[in-house]
Amino acid sequence: MKILTVISGKGGTGKTSLVASFASLVPDRLVLVDGDVDAANLSLITGAREFESHDFSASKVAVVNPETCNSCGLCLELCRFQAVAGDFSIDPVACEGCSFCAFACPREAIEMQEKVSGRWFVSRTPYGALVHARLGIAEENSGKLVTIVRNKGQELAKASGKDYLLIDGPPGIGCPVIAALSGADAALIIAEPTIPGLHDLERILSVCRHFGITAAVCINRYDLGPEQSKSIEAYCLKEGLVMVGKIPFDRAFVDSMVQGIAVTEYTGGALLNRISGVWDHFLNVAEQLSG
Numbered sequence: 001m002k003i004l005t006v007i008s009g010k011g012g013t014g015k016t017s018l019v020a021s022f023a024s025l026v027p028d029r030l031v032l033v034d035g036d037v038d039a040a041n042l043s044l045i046t047g048a049r050e051f052e053s054h055d056f057s058a059s060k061v062a063v064v065n066p067e068t069c070n071s072c073g074l075c076l077e078l079c080r081f082q083a084v085a086g087d088f089s090i091d092p093v094a095c096e097g098c099s100f101c102a103f104a105c106p107r108e109a110i111e112m113q114e115k116v117s118g119r120w121f122v123s124r125t126p127y128g129a130l131v132h133a134r135l136g137i138a139e140e141n142s143g144k145l146v147t148i149v150r151n152k153g154q155e156l157a158k159a160s161g162k163d164y165l166l167i168d169g170p171p172g173i174g175c176p177v178i179a180a181l182s183g184a185d186a187a188l189i190i191a192e193p194t195i196p197g198l199h200d201l202e203r204i205l206s207v208c209r210h211f212g213i214t215a216a217v218c219i220n221r222y223d224l225g226p227e228q229s230k231s232i233e234a235y236c237l238k239e240g241l242v243m244v245g246k247i248p249f250d251r252a253f254v255d256s257m258v259q260g261i262a263v264t265e266y267t268g269g270a271l272l273n274r275i276s277g278v279w280d281h282f283l284n285v286a287e288q289l290s291g
Ligand code: SF4
Pocket: 064, 068, 069, 070, 071, 072, 073, 074, 075, 076, 088, 104, 105, 106, 107, 108, 109, 110
């Protein structure tokens, strides 16, 4: 099984639409993972139906047992985060889960409990299982949640003998991206033909290289910035990066998203051929260069 991660240096490059399209080209041969847990939307484009869900807990919160507490005030005095109220109850939003109060409480009246910060799901799509998640608003630890969905996807793909684990990576270059790239056989970088687009490509490429992951590049909406597209192509040539294709802007991407289907199922012809060509080329790169 090949683990393939689709990434971009920033959001809004059309990455998720392309992941859904690639999945539609190899139905029943893959498991999908949506690694963008802060703004997951692969489930919307693939018409996913949820059949399993789990709490995600990455931190703890202090909870006072009022029956044991004798109102000595020590916790209020010690908490550096002003999470303890005057009545010695604890504000779960302000609590950082450091456990200091629980250790210090002379009455052992404080318990550290798991804090649910999100949920993760396994859903059915027309192309295969999709593992995705939703992180609570203002919650952190999205890297840990990405690792959970990625590992679950890998477990499902292995158990069901699939050919590919296809991961829609989060935008940026932070910890969640590294979690989505972990163990990947190859990464497909979706670049956009803008001036910042080249800089984003350079940044995400440096992450791939740092972790020794084979990367290929596809320019999306290349015709909206012909000069910048040329600059990206020149950069790829200079860096020895394989350009697996260029996809033009097409209104069908938006229309298919509104309908909740992959663009490859919404339209055929030249666009389908382009996307199919990118996928095939990328698979070849993954086969040949990742070993
Ligand atoms: S330290 Fe313990 S006993 Fe004292 S106020 Fe806090 S919870 Fe109550």
